Amino acid sequence: xxxxxxxxxxxxxxxxxxxxxxxxxxxxxxxxxxxxxxxxxxxxxxxxxxxxxxxxxxxxxxxxxxxxxxxxxxxxxxxxxxxxxxxxxxxxxxxxxxxxxxxxxxxxxxxxxx
Amino acid sequence: xxxxxxxxxxxxxxxxxxxxxxxxxxxxxxxxxxxxxxxxxxxxxxxxxxxxxxxxxxxxxxxxxxxxxxxxxxxxxxxxxxxxxxxxxxxxxxxxxxxxxxxxxxxxxxxxxxx
Numbered sequence: 001x002x003x004x005x006x007x008x009x010x011x012x013x014x015x016x017x018x019x020x021x022x023x024x025x026x027x028x029x030x031x032x033x034x035x036x037x038x039x040x041x042x043x044x045x046x047x048x049x050x051x052x053x054x055x056x057x058x059x060x061x062x063x064x065x066x067x068x069x070x071x072x073x074x075x076x077x078x079x080x081x082x083x084x085x086x087x088x089x090x091x092x093x094x095x096x097x098x099x100x101x102x103x104x105x106x107x108x109x110x111x112x113x114x
Numbered sequence: 115x116x117x118x119x120x121x122x123x124x125x126x127x128x129x130x131x132x133x134x135x136x137x138x139x140x141x142x143x144x145x146x147x148x149x150x151x152x153x154x155x156x157x158x159x160x161x162x163x164x165x166x167x168x169x170x171x172x173x174x175x176x177x178x179x180x181x182x183x184x185x186x187x188x189x190x191x192x193x194x195x196x197x198x199x200x201x202x203x204x205x206x207x208x209x210x211x212x213x214x215x216x217x218x219x220x221x222x223x224x225x226x227x228x229x
Contacts, residue, residue, distance in 0.1 A: 009154070034217060043118070043204050043220030044157070089156060098210075099145055099164045101172070102218065104156040 003027055004092050006105025013112050019077040021108045023090035026071065032093035032100070035064065035075050038107075039086050047088070048075070080112045116140055118221035120205050126227045127195045135190040135224050137205030144210045146188040147172075147218065148180060150201040157204060163188055195228045202226070 005024045013019045023033075032051060036044035050057045050064040050073065057064045063076040077084055090105040118139045127133055137146065144165050149157040159172030161180040169180045177199060179191045188207075192199060202225050206218040 004156075006156075036220075041222065043206075043222045045220065046217040049217070096170075097164075099162065099170070101147075101159060101162065102157075103173075104149075104158070106154055106156040 003103045004090060004105045006090050006108060008108060009106070010109045011111070013077075013080045013110065015080065015082060015112055015114050017080050017112075019075075019080045019084070019110055019112070021075045021088055021090070021110075022072065023074065023105050024070075024072045025092050027092070027094065028071070029094050030092035030103075031095065033064070033066065033073050034091050034093070034102070035062075036089045036091060036104075037086050038089065044089060077110075080110075082112045082114060085110055085112050118205055118207055118219050120203075120221035120224050122224060123222070124225045126229065127192075128229055129195060129197060131195050131228075132191070132193050133195065133226075134192075135203055135205075135226075137188045137190070137207075137221060139186055139188075139205075139207040139219070141207060141209075141219065142185070143207035143219070144185070145208045145218075146182065147206040147208075148178070148188065148190045149204045149206065150174065150199075151204060151223070152201050160190065160203075197228050200226060200228045 034049035035047045037047040038044040061078045066073045091102045147162040148160040163182040166185040206220045208218045209216045
């Protein structure tokens with residue numbers, strides 16, 4: 001059962017364009033929504049994150065939009081650059097006792113062309 | 115500062131063999147996690163630990179065992195490897211505290227093939 005659904009599976013964007021990746025979740029107990037960026041041969045690295053009491057968070061060219069009522073959130077990459085070519089994972093965090101666990105989406109492979 | 119280090123980086127096993135994957139972190143983090151990454155399935159949590167001497171099951175624990183004898187190390191064991199365990203395994207660690215403030219830091223993975 002995929003608790004966090006991510007789309008599209010792959011995305012090709014021209015340099016300077018806007019990349020948009022969407023995620024949806026079902027469990028309202030999730031309380032933290034990070035995005036991770038992964039380059040080939042490397043582990044995922046935190047890119048940007050948002051709490052459900054905030055509708056938007058922006059860091060440089062990266063913005064998360066969060067719609068709590070629709071249980072959806074998305075990553076926007078403005079002015080996409082070839083160096084942004086990577087796989088992006090959305091995730092949702094839930095607390096379990098003293099710990100918290102992440103549930104990941106299935107990933108989006110982004111290619112930014114010249 | 116090495117962060118999270120995984121060894122080995124690559125390994126090929128035969129069905130039925132056993133092996134242990136090692137994860138070491140030098141950030142004094144309390145929490146540690148093991149994930150597997152398969153094409154089209156994202157990262158799935160295998161086991162995790164909230165501190166030295168503790169372990170707990172994640173989403174896909176069957177066929178794996180873990181141990182956390184030292185705070186800085188988290189071991190993942192495969193007692194009898196199966197082809198379905200062919201995957202890329204990632205270890206992560208994080209500090210205690212609310213999830214928003216404490217991201218998980220990942221190693222660069224172990225690529226495991228089981229023939």
